[in-house]
Structure formats: structure tokens, C-alpha cells
Amino acid sequence: MAESPLIGVIGGGSCTNETASIATEVGELIARENAILICGGLGGVMEAACRGAKLGGGRTIGVLPGKLKSAANVFVDIAIPTDMGDARNIIIVRSADAVIALDGEFGTLSEMAFCLKFHTPLVSLNSWKIDPAIVHATSPEDAVRKALSLAQG
16 A cells, blocks of 8 residues: 655634635545645644545644644544744654645744755745745645645655
8 A cells, every 4th residue: 555645734823713714625526536644733734734634534643843742633543743833844844745835923933944954845825935846836725736746756
């Protein structure tokens, strides 16, 4: 059996209802493609994407900044507490086969920079436009399709 790709979803710890709706759709589409969603495991974009993955029957991993598994949002299947704060962003990026960035602020920007540094394929959907190496998407479907294609090499 082929190994399921790990698709990272990064974005703000809080977000608008519109962004949450987009993140939920992205998560659901990831699950329907039999990929596993990996994220920071907290609220905002992360929670919405995990909610979508669960709606799609998928699996989720949350790489948490603190010590407690209980800090994970309720849609995280596997909570990995790191007690590393923002340094956990590197774990997410290095673990993912491809990453989708949704909206977000400087934490998201740091994760995007790590994607570029470590050559992790990166798709941006309504997020930072900082480098020509970032693949831009126009919809949740487009973002997931491009991320899965990049994850397969």
C-alpha cells in the first residue's frame, strides 16, 4: 500500500469566518484525497482545516508549541507536544510533503520561509506573495490539487 502524503496547512491562529470556511474546505479536500493533514494543532486556520479533514473522513496531526496534548483543537487525531514554541514550525515544514498557506501573519510567514529554505513545496492561497518559488492557487480545489502534485514530485 502506498504511503499517504502529509499535507501541511499553515495559517493564523485566529481568522475570519471566510478564511475558516476556505480552510475547512481545504481540509476536507485533503482528506478526500487520502492524504494526512499536519498543522500546528491550535485554533483559527488550523482548527478549521482539521474540522474539514474530519468531515472528509481523514486523519490529522497537530504539532503543538507547548507541553500539553490537551491544548490541541478537538479535531486533532495525533497531538505532538513539543514545548518548542514557534520552533515547532520547522517540524511541520520538514514533516510535510507539501504545504498550503492560508492567510496568516508573521508565524505563517516564518513557516513559508522555512518551506523555501528547506525546499518543501509550498502553495499559497490568499497568503503572502514573497518569492517566485511559491505556487499560487485560486481556490481550495486548486490549492489541494497543486499541493498533491508537488508532494508526489
